[in-house]
Amino acid sequence: MSAILEHANITVTDPQGTAAWMADVFGWHTRWSGASIHNGVSLHVGGADSYLALYQPPTQPQAPGNSYTTRGGLNHLAVVVNDIKATEAAVVAAGFTPTNHADYEPGLRFYFRDSDGIEYEVVQYDD
Known part of the structure; x- marks a missing residue:
């Protein structure tokens, strides 16, 4: 059995802005955007086989802690x-x-x- 990672979902403050720099840096394109969970907005940016889901909640997301010391x-x-x-x-x-x-x-x-x-x-x- 083999598996391929299709996407990861991350929270960002500006999905359109993030997708724009990803297009410039990585050559990716927006595959989909629209309403999402918890009254937020999601934008899928990537290539033909994989993408990042860029999620923006309806309120300003909180600053992260140190990811290397945070479970998950x-x-x-x-x-x-x-x-x-x-x-x-x-x-x-x-x-x-x-x-x-x-x-x-x-x-x-x-x-x-x-x-x-x-x-x-x-x-x-x-x-």
Whole structure:
């Protein structure tokens, strides 16, 4: 048996703004948007086979604690890219700061946090 992760659902303050920078940085597109649970709004952004559900509650979401010390905390989301240098330039152009660069087996990586404090890992694997 095998399984494929189809989507993850995260709470953000501005789904449209988050989807816009994801389109610029990762080349993703909005697959769907509309009313959602608890009178909130959701927007699905991604590619043909997977996406992130960006959820905005009807009231301002609370700032997160340290995910690494919170049970069930989301520590980071990882995205595989073909051109890590071009992606890093797009991350900088979007106003985010790349950190923790590493050349490791089997590729390259860096991290950044978006305006909601969500950490992303960008990975390019050696061919």
